[in-house]
Amino acid sequence: MTAIVQRAGFLTSVQDLGRTGFRQFGVSTSGALDSFALRVANLLVGNDEGSAGLEITLGGLQLQFEDERIVAWCGGAFDVEIGSRALPAGHVAHLQAGDELKFGRAQIGCRCWLAISGGIDVPVVLGSRSTDLRANFGGLEGRVLHDGNVVLLGAQSGSSAFAKATADKSPPATGISSWTAPHDWASPANRHPNLRFVRGVDWNRFDDVTIQRFTIHEFSVSPDSDRMGVRLDGPELKREDETDLISEAVAPGTIQVPPSGKPILLLGDCQTIGGYPKIAHVITVDLGIAAQLRAGDGVRFFEVSLQDAHGLLMERERDLERFRIGLSLQR
Amino acid sequence: MQITALGDSALIVRVRDQFEDAPEETLNEVFRAFHLLRDAGIPGIIDLAPAYTSVAIFFDPIIVAKVSGKPGGLFDWLAERVREIVTAGAHRGRRVRSTKTAARPVEIPVCYDPEFALDIDRVAEQAQLSAGEVVDLHSGSEYRVACNGFVSGFPFLAGLPKKLATPRRDTPRKEIPAGSVGIGGAQTGIYPLRSPGGWNLIGRTPLQLFDPTKDPPTLLCPGDRVRFRAITREQFESLKQ
Numbered sequence: 001m002t003a004i005v006q007r008a009g010f011l012t013s014v015q016d017l018g019r020t021g022f023r024q025f026g027v028s029t030s031g032a033l034d035s036f037a038l039r040v041a042n043l044l045v046g047n048d049e050g051s052a053g054l055e056i057t058l059g060g061l062q063l064q065f066e067d068e069r070i071v072a073w074c075g076g077a078f079d080v081e082i083g084s085r086a087l088p089a090g091h092v093a094h095l096q097a098g099d100e101l102k103f104g105r106a107q108i109g110c111r112c113w114l115a116i117s118g119g120i121d122v123p124v125v126l127g128s129r130s131t132d133l134r135a136n137f138g139g140l141e142g143r144v145l146h147d148g149n150v151v152l153l154g155a156q157s158g159s160s161a162f163a164k165a166t167a168d169k170s171p172p173a174t175g176i177s178s179w180t181a182p183h184d185w186a187s188p189a190n191r192h193p194n195l196r197f198v199r200g201v202d203w204n205r206f207d208d209v210t211i212q213r214f215t216i217h218e219f220s221v222s223p224d225s226d227r228m229g230v231r232l233d234g235p236e237l238k239r240e241d242e243t244d245l246i247s248e249a250v251a252p253g254t255i256q257v258p259p260s261g262k263p264i265l266l267l268g269d270c271q272t273i274g275g276y277p278k279i280a281h282v283i284t285v286d287l288g289i290a291a292q293l294r295a296g297d298g299v300r301f302f303e304v305s306l307q308d309a310h311g312l313l314m315e316r317e318r319d320l321e322r323f324r325i326g327l328s329l330q331r
Numbered sequence: 332m333q334i335t336a337l338g339d340s341a342l343i344v345r346v347r348d349q350f351e352d353a354p355e356e357t358l359n360e361v362f363r364a365f366h367l368l369r370d371a372g373i374p375g376i377i378d379l380a381p382a383y384t385s386v387a388i389f390f391d392p393i394i395v396a397k398v399s400g401k402p403g404g405l406f407d408w409l410a411e412r413v414r415e416i417v418t419a420g421a422h423r424g425r426r427v428r429s430t431k432t433a434a435r436p437v438e439i440p441v442c443y444d445p446e447f448a449l450d451i452d453r454v455a456e457q458a459q460l461s462a463g464e465v466v467d468l469h470s471g472s473e474y475r476v477a478c479n480g481f482v483s484g485f486p487f488l489a490g491l492p493k494k495l496a497t498p499r500r501d502t503p504r505k506e507i508p509a510g511s512v513g514i515g516g517a518q519t520g521i522y523p524l525r526s527p528g529g530w531n532l533i534g535r536t537p538l539q540l541f542d543p544t545k546d547p548p549t550l551l552c553p554g555d556r557v558r559f560r561a562i563t564r565e566q567f568e569s570l571k572q
Contacts, residue, residue, distance in 0.1 A: 020389065023380035024365075025541075025549045026479030125543050135483040135524055137543040201335050201343060246350050247480065247487070249380040249387030253338045273382050273480030273487075281338030284392075306406055309339035310392050314402060317393050 002066045005149040009060025009103060014120050014139035016052040019128040023272045029252055030130040032113050033227060033268045033291035037074035040185045041115035043324055044072035044092050046157055051119030052129035056112050061103040069095050070117035076109025076189040076292050082174060090186025092177040099174055109189025109292030118154035133227060134269055189292040195282045196304045202277035210237050214279060215301055223295040227269040230293045236261035239277055250274040253282040265290060283309040285316055332417060334410040340392055344413055345385045354489045357384055358475055362554045367420035373412055374398045381553050382478035434556045441512050441559045442567035443534040450531035454514055458494045466561055468492050474557040484523035484541030484549040488557055491519045503529035510536045537571035
């Protein structure tokens with residue numbers, strides 16, 4: 001019950017919805033940088049939303065499956081193939097034993113999440129199967145996948161709607177669904193994305209000119225960005241007072257401004273405590289777009305109220321609930 | 332007490348504005364708030380992170396919206412609950428005069444040999460002391476874990492003698508070995524894992540500070556009282572095994 005990693009690609013790791021409850025020990029969230037994309041992909045293949053999948057950065061992954069599996073992926077614009085057939089984002093594929101699944105380079109965005117029926121079977125460490133790439137634990141031996149690795153897959157529930165529909169076919173054949181998850185969910189990447197934010201804890205420490213620079217100008221994603229954070233180039237953001245702040249919690253989505261004046265948008269592998277002023281926080285529903293930012297992309301920031309941020313999140317959860325019910329009715 | 336949103340799924344409760352003027356009292360207040368909030372079990376709260384003057388609360392807005400019945404005002408509802416819990420607890424604490432929060436004493440053996448103490452001369456120069464006096468001062472003081480952060484299991488220790496405060500290195504090292512004891516500004520701490528870092532290194536402990544297979548996963552927890560004990564190179568090697 002395995003998949004063989006024929007090619008690991010640029011940076012592929014096992015991730016689930018992340019680790020919570022251990023911040024007091026300094027343990028980062030980790031997890032799929034777009035947890036919503038992983039939830040949707042998991043639902044498509046009949047898994048629990050929180051099953052572990054693979055986070056693929058910039059493509060290059062090639063897997064061969066030992067047994068029949070249902071797979072789906074969501075995220076950036078990648079060319080994905082099963083043999084010579086294309087598997088677009090948000091569609092569901094029924095793979096036969098021996099099938100090969102191949103991720104090309106990212107056209108837009110930089111990450112995607114692959115769900116496989118049964119999930120990736122790695123031990124749960126501190127409540128999660130996610131790989132902590134900084135502290136090197138969780139996932140597959142606490143590291144990224146390497147060429148030739150064998151990934152254990154979990155037992156399949158057989159509850160995927162698509163599996164039921166294709167199960168009676170004889171002879172068994174590789175199939176790709178014609179229906180798909182909503183496009184915004186399956187493929188949220190964009191070359192000039194907008195990110196919505198709520199005011200940061202230290203918003204008032206910045207003067208009007210700085211706030212204007214932050215909210216009007218486009219920022220460019222710097223190449224030294226990773227799962228910890230996206231470094232942004234653009235107009236310099238300066239604080240009014242230069243006093244050292246007392247360190248306190250930061251979170252994925254926090255935009256902090258170090259003395260260089262170049263903001264950093266924190267992502268899932270960020271540290272738990274930080275001492276730089278926090279100008280803003282990207283709202284939860286836009287973290288999936290933030291997860292797609294790659295070097296050279298231009299990004300703009302727009303303010304929303306905390307109420308709106310919560311409203312958007314609740315709306316998305318209601319839509320996902322409808323989607324979940326829709327999938328179960330197909331079974 | 333000041334409660335501020337840290338994005339749409341977390342908030343920060345600041346119990347004090349300042350830290351350095353009264354570290355011990357401030358930490359006591361922070362950990363009291365931390366324990367009160369942990370024990371209160373507010374539905375939807377998924378994580379708590381104490382640090383110096385504050386406790387951060389991470390929550391699931393969907394659950395809080397349901398529990399509060401106020402989807403449009405869930406932040407205010409939660410902030411109000413938090414305020415009640417922390418304030419009521421503080422009053423109770425004063426009545427029974429038990430302001431002391433449970434603080435475990437932990438002793439950390441440290442080898443201050445020159446091989447591990449790459450920056451001790453820099454610290455000594457800054458303090459106008461000899462390297463030996465730096466060791467005596469560092470190992471003769473009591474510290475308190477203000478929080479864990481930077482990487483998993485990195486304890487930020489308050490209580491460094493003012494004399495030993497040394498600015499971080501201008502150029503951080505690309506790789507610092509696990510167990511390295513350092514001074515960064517007015518704090519001291521221990522690198523639990525091999526990692527980059529800019530603190531001045533003055534010694535190394537043979538103990539493992541972070542083990543994700545253990546509960547708790549860190550040797551030092553927020554609030555613990557810490558003392559360093561100087562050990563020889565031989566003791567370091569034997570403790571490491």
